[in-house]
Amino acid sequence: MSEIIKLKNVSKEYKSVNHREGFIGCLKDVFSRDFKIIKAVDSISLNISQGEIVGLLGPNGAGKSTTIKIMTGILKPTSGKICVDGSIPYLNRTKYSQKIGVVFGQRSQLWWALPLVESFKILKDIYQVTDEKYEEIMKLYRSLLDIDALLHKPVRQMSLGQRTLSDILAAFLHDPKIVFLDEPTIGLDVSMKAKIRTLIHALNKEKNTTVILTTHDIGDVDALCKRIIIIDEGKMLYDNDIEHLKGFFGSYRTLKLRFDGNIQEQATHIQEVLSDFSVSVDDEWISILVDDEKENVIDIIGLLQNSYNIKDMQIEEISTEEVIKKIYEERLQ
Amino acid sequence: MKLKKYLTLTRAGIMETFQFRLSFIVMIIGNLLYLIVMYFVWSAIYASSNNDIINGMAFTDTLIYLVLATAQFNLMEMYIVWEIGNNIRSGRIVLDLLKPIEYRKYIFWLFSGGVVSHFLMTFLPTFIAVAIATHGAISMGINLLYYLLSVVMAISINYSIEFIVGTICLYTESIWGINIMKQVIVLLLSGATIPIAFFPEPLKAIINYLPFQSIYNAPLSLLLDGTPAAETVLSTLGTQLIWCIIMMVISKVFWKVSLRQITVNGG
Numbered sequence: 001m002s003e004i005i006k007l008k009n010v011s012k013e014y015k016s017v018n019h020r021e022g023f024i025g026c027l028k029d030v031f032s033r034d035f036k037i038i039k040a041v042d043s044i045s046l047n048i049s050q051g052e053i054v055g056l057l058g059p060n061g062a063g064k065s066t067t068i069k070i071m072t073g074i075l076k077p078t079s080g081k082i083c084v085d086g087s088i089p090y091l092n093r094t095k096y097s098q099k100i101g102v103v104f105g106q107r108s109q110l111w112w113a114l115p116l117v118e119s120f121k122i123l124k125d126i127y128q129v130t131d132e133k134y135e136e137i138m139k140l141y142r143s144l145l146d147i148d149a150l151l152h153k154p155v156r157q158m159s160l161g162q163r164t165l166s167d168i169l170a171a172f173l174h175d176p177k178i179v180f181l182d183e184p185t186i187g188l189d190v191s192m193k194a195k196i197r198t199l200i201h202a203l204n205k206e207k208n209t210t211v212i213l214t215t216h217d218i219g220d221v222d223a224l225c226k227r228i229i230i231i232d233e234g235k236m237l238y239d240n241d242i243e244h245l246k247g248f249f250g251s252y253r254t255l256k257l258r259f260d261g262n263i264q265e266q267a268t269h270i271q272e273v274l275s276d277f278s279v280s281v282d283d284e285w286i287s288i289l290v291d292d293e294k295e296n297v298i299d300i301i302g303l304l305q306n307s308y309n310i311k312d313m314q315i316e317e318i319s320t321e322e323v324i325k326k327i328y329e330e331r332l333q
Numbered sequence: 334m335k336l337k338k339y340l341t342l343t344r345a346g347i348m349e350t351f352q353f354r355l356s357f358i359v360m361i362i363g364n365l366l367y368l369i370v371m372y373f374v375w376s377a378i379y380a381s382s383n384n385d386i387i388n389g390m391a392f393t394d395t396l397i398y399l400v401l402a403t404a405q406f407n408l409m410e411m412y413i414v415w416e417i418g419n420n421i422r423s424g425r426i427v428l429d430l431l432k433p434i435e436y437r438k439y440i441f442w443l444f445s446g447g448v449v450s451h452f453l454m455t456f457l458p459t460f461i462a463v464a465i466a467t468h469g470a471i472s473m474g475i476n477l478l479y480y481l482l483s484v485v486m487a488i489s490i491n492y493s494i495e496f497i498v499g500t501i502c503l504y505t506e507s508i509w510g511i512n513i514m515k516q517v518i519v520l521l522l523s524g525a526t527i528p529i530a531f532f533p534e535p536l537k538a539i540i541n542y543l544p545f546q547s548i549y550n551a552p553l554s555l556l557l558d559g560t561p562a563a564e565t566v567l568s569t570l571g572t573q574l575i576w577c578i579i580m581m582v583i584s585k586v587f588w589k590v591s592l593r594q595i596t597v598n599g600g
Contacts, residue, residue, distance in 0.1 A: 074427055074595075097433045109428040111345055113352040118345065125341035126432060154352075 004177060004210055005048040005071065010080035012041040012066055012234075040066040042234035043080070048212070050177070053204055055225035056214040059328050063234040064214045068180050071212065072102060085177055098127060101171030101209075105183035108167050110155045116166050117151040120173060127174035134173075141169055144202050145195070161192035168196065172203050178210045179203075185217050197223040218321040230327055237327060245323055252323075255297055256285045257304065258312040266308065274300065285314075338434065339442040346446015357454050364403050364455075371399050388530040395528060397463060397470055398557060402525045402549050404459040408451050409488045409548075411444040414515060417499030418508030430592075437588055441492055448488065472559035479566055483552035486573040491548050493580035494519060496588065503591050524550035544576040 015035045020028050041063045048054055058064045069075040070082060073089030073096050082089060089096050102109075110119040124134050141147045147169070150162060158166065164184060171179050181200070185193045201224055204211050215221060221228055221242065228245065230238040238245065259266055267286050271279040278289045290297050297315060304310065350356070379385070379392045390398070417440065420426040432439055464471050498515045502508055520526050522545035529540060529550045540546050551569050555561060 069427070072431060074430060076593075093430065094433050094435055097431045100431070102428065102431050104424075104428065107423070107425050107428060111349065113349045114345065118348065122341050122345050125337050126434060128338060128433075 002050050003047045004050045004085050005046070005212075006081075006083045007047075007071075008045050008081040009043045010041060010045070010067075010070060010077045010082055011039065011043050012063075012070060012075060013078045014038045014040055039234050041070065041077070041231075044231070044234075044236050045080075046229065046236070046239060048210060050210055051204070051208040052227060053200070053211040053213065053225050055221040055228040056212060056231065057216075057221065057228055057324060058214075058231040060216075062232045064231055065182060066234075067231065068182055068212065068214060071178075072100060072180055073097070098174070099177050101174065101176040101179040103164070103167045103171045103179070103181045103184055105164065105181075105186040108155065108163055110163070110166060110170060112156050113154060115152045115154050116158075119155065119166075119170060120151075123170055123173050129174050133175065137173060137175065140203075140206060144199060161188050161195075164188060165192075165196060165199065168199060168203075172207065172209065175207060176209065178212065181211060181213045183215055184213065185215065185220055193217070193219065194223075200224060218324065222320055230324065232328065242320065245320065252318040253290050253292060253297055254316040254318065255288045255290050255300060256314040256316065257288070257308075257310055258285055259308045260311060270304065273303070289318075339438070342439070342442035343446045343449060346443055347450045348446070350447050350450040360407060360455060364407065364459075368400060368403060372396065375399070388528075390528060390530055393467065393470065394557070397467060398528050398553055400459065400463055401553055401556065404456045405484065405487075405549060405552070406520075406525055408456045408484070409448060409491050411447060411492065411495065413440060413444060413492065413495040414499045414502065414512045415508060416440065416444070417496070418502040418512070421502055422506070422508070436592075437496060437585060440496070444492075471556065474559070476556055476559065476561060479561070479570070480552050480556040482570060483555050483573060486570070486577045487548045487552050489577050490544055490573070490580050491519070493577075493584040494544070494548075496584045497580075500584070500588050500591050503595060519545055519548065522546065523548040524553070544580055547573045547576045 014037070016038050017029070018034045018036050020026065044067065056064050056067065066075065070077050071084060071089060073091075073093045076090040084096070085099055087096050087099075110116065111122065120138075123129075129137075138147075145165070150158070150166060153162075155163060155166065168181070168184060171181075184200070185196055188196065197220060200211060200213075203209060211224075213220065213224065225242065227241055228238070229236060263281060263284070263286060267279055267281040270286065270288070274288065276294060277291065280287050280289075288300065290300060301310070301313070375392065375395055379387065379395075385391060387395075417426075420429060426436075429439060430436055434442075460471075464473070494515070498511055501511055505511060522540055522543055524540075524546055525548075529537060529546060532540065551573055555566065555569055558565070
């Protein structure tokens with residue numbers, strides 16, 4: 001597969017005003033300002049192939065959106081090289097924009113007062129899509145979902161889910177090579193999320209479009225992305241398959257146990273015995289996070305069985321969500 | 334094919350304005366109230382004067398001028414500053430910047446639809462009403478053609494000024510104050526609120542060197558002067574054309590420089 005997006009040591013710095021505190025400080029700000037430099041993106045290198053779906057994850061303010069803005073050409077990196085499909089995004093933006101489609105979850109590019117079909121027609125003319133290509137893509141849309149119900153509805157009367165769906169269709173209309181989706185499922189209900197995931201997946205498959213997706217919903221990642229990139233404080237923490245992610249910390253599992261007697265006392269005692277692992281307690285269960293590489297879960301059960309009367313137990317695989325939470329919290333390198 | 338890219342935006346603009354029928358009615362009522370106030374203000378001015386003609390304009394001349402100026406204001410006021418300012422604030426500008434059309438052109442064509450619909454819905458009716466009511470005070474000859482040419486250039490100059498002011502919003506992040514300031518300066522110095530004939534001589538001299546009078550004063554003088562001399566027509570249209578080009582270049586360059594500012598410092 002050919003690589004379509006190449007970033008090498010891309011950094012982006014912002015100058016930001018250090019605001020002083022209080023009323024007097026506010027007045028001082030008017031006359032003298034001191035700036036500090038914030039590194040929003042810090043030396044990111046990555047290569048993405050044609051047809052991939054890549055999930056860009058990271059806590060709020062981690063630099064995901066900045067990275068997307070650099071890739072779409074809105075921002076010029078402070079340093080580093082970027083090349084997308086043979087062109088440098090920020091140089092000839094008007095021409096470059098022909099190659100990409102964009103959806104920003106909270107904003108819509110559709111014409112508010114007009115029925116959806118009019119927005120499509122406008123975009124068709126702006127992007128100079130031929131009639132045949134337009135018919136072709138509409139046929140594809142029809143095969144994927146019941147689009148006719150949407151087409152004649154003014155965008156302002158649509159629900160958030162319908163609007164997001166329409167925005168995604170609009171972004172794919174001119175058959176771009178890359179589509180950037182910035183939090184496409186934000187604020188949507190479960191069934192709409194599923195619908196949108198199916199749609200993105202199908203369009204990616206049909207058109208072999210590269211999709212870059214930022215999200216906070218791990219469900220999106222699990223359903224769509226083979227590969228994820230985790231960014232925090234502008235730095236890239238992880239860039240690999242989802243499967244590898246779980247093994248990233250060793251293979252963790254949560255062992256949940258229930259005993260007779262005072263649960264708090266027992267938990268403290270177990271923590272003393274198993275000092276390597278973290279033990280937590282809720283109303284009914286004592287949970288032990290076990291690293292399979294250090295100690296087998298079965299052995300621990302055996303060990304505990306000697307001193308306690310186990311009433312009930314569960315073993316849980318660690319979820320992607322928990323792994324990512326751990327990464328965010330630990331900020332490990 | 335290339336033109337279609339732009340005309341589709343005009344079409345969308347027309348459709349969008351016609352979605353809001355009520356706004357036409359509100360606009361017409363608003364104008365009527367404004368004109369009634371103007372009628373009484375100017376009749377007071379003329380009553381307090383000993384002459385029927387002040388600064389070369391009779392009462393009816395002044396009134397016709399003001400009515401047409403108002404109609405022309407509705408025709409070409411696109412409220413671009415609001416649009417750009419709001420787009421910057423909400424961040425929607427990001428989406429518009431990612432269209433394969435230059436932003437300056439994109440906004441212009443998007444709002445050209447509004448101009449067309451306002452021409453049909455407010456300007457033309459007003460014009461016809463004035464022509465009938467004044468029994469031929471507006472001569473229907475070649476001056477209409479001059480006026481048309483002149484208005485097209487006026488729209489372009491006005492747009493460039495609005496776009497420049499809109500670009501300033503990139504730096505200030507506030508819209509209201511700037512927009513009001515622009516509005517007052519343009520409407521006053523262009524002769525939209527008070528005919529330039531009423532201005533004191535020194536101010537007139539200054540105004541002659543500014544682009545604003547090309548927006549209202551120039552087209553309206555061409556229209557109302559029944560048989561303008563070829564020389565006047567040429568110098569008026571020529572001045573407009575020069576301003577048209579100068580303002581276009583300034584707005585383009587200013588936008589380009591400012592945009593670099595965003596792409597470097599973030600939006």
